[in-house]
Amino acid sequence: MARVGLGLAVGCAVVTCAIAAALVSRSVRRRWRWGQAVALVRELEVACDTPVGRLRQVVDAMAVEMHAGLASDGGSKLKMLLTFIDNLPDGTEEGTYYALDLGGTNFRVLRVQLGGKGSMILSHKVESQPIPQELMTGTSEELFTFIASILKRFVQSENDGFQQLPDDRKDLGFTFSFPVKQLSISSGVLIKWTKGFSIEDAVGKDIAQCLNEAMTKIGLNMRVAALVNDTVGTLALGHYNDEDTVAAVIIGTGTNACYLERTDAIIKCQGLLTNSGAMVVNMEWGNFWSSHLPRTSYDIALDDESPNRNEQGFEKMISGMYLGDIVRRVLYRMAEESDIFLDPAKNLSVPFILRTPLMANMHEDDSPDLTEVGRVLEEHLKISRVPLKVRRLVVRVCDIVTRRASRLAAAGIVGMLKKTGRDGSGGVASGRTRGKPRRTVVVVEGGLYIGYTMFKQYLNEAIGEILGDEVAPYVLLKVSEDGSGIGAALLAAVYSSNR
Ligand code: BGC
Numbered sequence: 001m002a003r004v005g006l007g008l009a010v011g012c013a014v015v016t017c018a019i020a021a022a023l024v025s026r027s028v029r030r031r032w033r034w035g036q037a038v039a040l041v042r043e044l045e046v047a048c049d050t051p052v053g054r055l056r057q058v059v060d061a062m063a064v065e066m067h068a069g070l071a072s073d074g075g076s077k078l079k080m081l082l083t084f085i086d087n088l089p090d091g092t093e094e095g096t097y098y099a100l101d102l103g104g105t106n107f108r109v110l111r112v113q114l115g116g117k118g119s120m121i122l123s124h125k126v127e128s129q130p131i132p133q134e135l136m137t138g139t140s141e142e143l144f145t146f147i148a149s150i151l152k153r154f155v156q157s158e159n160d161g162f163q164q165l166p167d168d169r170k171d172l173g174f175t176f177s178f179p180v181k182q183l184s185i186s187s188g189v190l191i192k193w194t195k196g197f198s199i200e201d202a203v204g205k206d207i208a209q210c211l212n213e214a215m216t217k218i219g220l221n222m223r224v225a226a227l228v229n230d231t232v233g234t235l236a237l238g239h240y241n242d243e244d245t246v247a248a249v250i251i252g253t254g255t256n257a258c259y260l261e262r263t264d265a266i267i268k269c270q271g272l273l274t275n276s277g278a279m280v281v282n283m284e285w286g287n288f289w290s291s292h293l294p295r296t297s298y299d300i301a302l303d304d305e306s307p308n309r310n311e312q313g314f315e316k317m318i319s320g321m322y323l324g325d326i327v328r329r330v331l332y333r334m335a336e337e338s339d340i341f342l343d344p345a346k347n348l349s350v351p352f353i354l355r356t357p358l359m360a361n362m363h364e365d366d367s368p369d370l371t372e373v374g375r376v377l378e379e380h381l382k383i384s385r386v387p388l389k390v391r392r393l394v395v396r397v398c399d400i401v402t403r404r405a406s407r408l409a410a411a412g413i414v415g416m417l418k419k420t421g422r423d424g425s426g427g428v429a430s431g432r433t434r435g436k437p438r439r440t441v442v443v444v445e446g447g448l449y450i451g452y453t454m455f456k457q458y459l460n461e462a463i464g465e466i467l468g469d470e471v472a473p474y475v476l477l478k479v480s481e482d483g484s485g486i487g488a489a490l491l492a493a494v495y496s497s498n499r
Pocket of ligand 1: 103104176177178179194195229230231250252253254255256257284286315
């Protein structure tokens, strides 16, 4: 009996020990795995770090590349495209002009009524709608017929108090936000698509002509008077409102900048330039690259899997098309290498499932238990029951990715100021008049800057850090809304054949 009792006791002890050992090892493994997730976030933080010293290296690299791109075609990854715009609107423009704005997630048609000197923009009307996904990868004829018919409907609906135009041909401003080699103000060929558009038969074609033909075909008596990039439209409206505006930046689905350059600095095309003194240059900075950019394994993988590998490197670290996907990639790796998510988190393997606006919502969730983070994870990624400490880690990932993006955009802006002698860095072109820096306005448009508070805050902070207290107060970043479209209508007015 005693033996049986002893045997039982030993048996129980063994089982208890085994259970205890299993529990200990599970909790050790849990802790190790949680530690692994935290380590991945720390590693990301280090890899994405952008101290002011590094930002200054990016500033210098941007200025150097700008010089190289202006010196010769192909001299830099920055295309530094001529726009032929040497005359920005100044408030004297008069009449009713239309514009089309194509280039991001939405497509817009606009009508702008200009009152001439003293009265400025009397009114404007905008209609916006998403581009059907299938048109982004179809044929150029389908795309241009679609936008021409939307425009026709819009023009025909003109019964809301706008002054009716005589039945002659109307001039149109066309904002086309992709890299275009301009042949004149009203014509230019598409170099390549960006931001997920891929209509192969349009590459190399004159985009204004494609639209003119589509308009003629559907009986719309309009002609493209100004074919412009969205940055250029934004600069035009910025300058119309404030003549100290020298540059415009877009940070939305894609990113880019344009600025006013002295014509004698545009070495590569001297034969084509007039003696006007300055011309707007479309930098196409989305394609900027420098070894000083803090690149991670996630950026490399995103680029490798993209349809435009080795292109738009700066854009892929900054713009709305990509930020959400960088975060998704990090979360996916965390899910694979640790057990922070109780659910299988299979959806994290789906490219672009985490759109940037959702990521911004998670980042800006200020509820005590991060309800919005929980909601996005559950509704969009099908990951439920995520504990608070894991939600916090998710927010940290969003913060790291957005902070890097906004600080790099800030460095890009200061690079432009440096190139034009407005960064206060000294020398003849220091941007100073009688010891004081010049007032410099940069207009910024795009959902990331306008709609994402943390992004804007980080960007503004970084500009201040790079420029320092003496110069920063002279550099104003102004938000522009609908500038890309309204600006194109203004430019149509400036360059109108009816003027
Ligand atoms: C395009 C630019 C455009 C920018 C912002 C980029 O992908 O290449 O032309 O200005 O997006 O829309």
